[in-house]
Amino acid sequence: MPTSFQPSRPSDSSEPSESIQAFQQSVIDEFRANGGKVGGPFEGEDLLLLTTTGARAGAARTTPLGYVRHGYSLLVVGSNLGGPRHPGWYHNLLARPMVEVEVGTRTFQALAVPAEGARREELFAHVVRAAPGYGDYQAGTDRLLPVVVLQGAEPDDWEGPGEVRTLADKVMEVHTWLRGQLRQVRAETDAHFAARAAHRGVGAAPVPGLGLQIRQRCLAFCQALEFHHESEDGHLFPGIARHHPHLTDVFDRLDAEHRTVARIQGALADLLAGIAIADPQRFRTELAAMSAELNAHLDYEEDVLLPLLADVPWPPVMP
Known part of the structure; x- marks a missing residue:
């Protein structure tokens, strides 16, 4: 992944303008029409769609985001292009942690958990190794960029009732x-x-x-x-x-x-x-x-x- 890659560019505006919203929607439409593949400046890059629930209005909002794998989890960063404020999707998941994730042709529910302390530092270093552009964003702001772990929504000991027929x-x-x-x-x-x-x-x-x-x-x-x-x-x-x-x-x-x-x-x-x-x-x-x-x-x-x-x-x- 090239150093100049900006993984969160499609999504990171806490108050998206109409032009940014239109661009995001074009990325979302292309993603869903092509099994998770997107061309243009993001061709070949790892993108997912994150759907959060609005912290105030409760409306669903879908955002294209760059991601990095870490074991069985996916990591996304609230870079906001290195801006001074966290993006809107981050505030949403703090209020309503259950989110929907689309990767390729797969859609699943996840629990969104921002990493803290030493674990945040470890995961951010892992992200920067895979996508160095995030290091540039962090260097350009006094705000500590959130690293959010998207993990399976089921408890570790979850055992469903089997086939649901009734x-x-x-x-x-x-x-x-x-x-x-x-x-x-x-x-x-x-x-x-x-x-x-x-x-x-x-x-x-x-x-x-x-x-x-x-x-x-x-x-x-x-x-x-x-x-x-x-x-x-x-x-x-x-x-x-x-x-x-x-x-x-x-x-x-x-x-x-x-x-x-x-x-x-x-x-x-x-x-x-x-x-x-x-x-x-x-x-x-x-x-x-x-x-x-x-x-x-x-x-x-x-x-x-x-x-x-x-x-x-x-x-x-x-x-």
């Missing part, structure tokens, strides 16, 4: 994913506190705050949980209730449990508002409360509702 299977798939995400956030948080407690001797102990890895995964879990419960309250539960009016007490209980979980989720969201998690010990306490309430809620919902959904095909059969 609505019951689909509900179990979502529940299993939520349980796995929550379990992984708790494991990473516990490991952080254990490392702090075990520190002895010279050298710095782990920082008191919790890292972006934990923040981003927990934020993604909270957003997925909120969407899941809104879908249940708005569509699934009313549909079942119409056919099973004798389950009024069940849905009253599920509604109350949703409100309880939402209160805990709100407390977690408050602690996730900044780049560093505020009050790590309180965060750990709220996380334990979420785990107890949510797992009990999911267990009850599965016991009562899954038998009613076992014969409902998924995806729905269109009339």
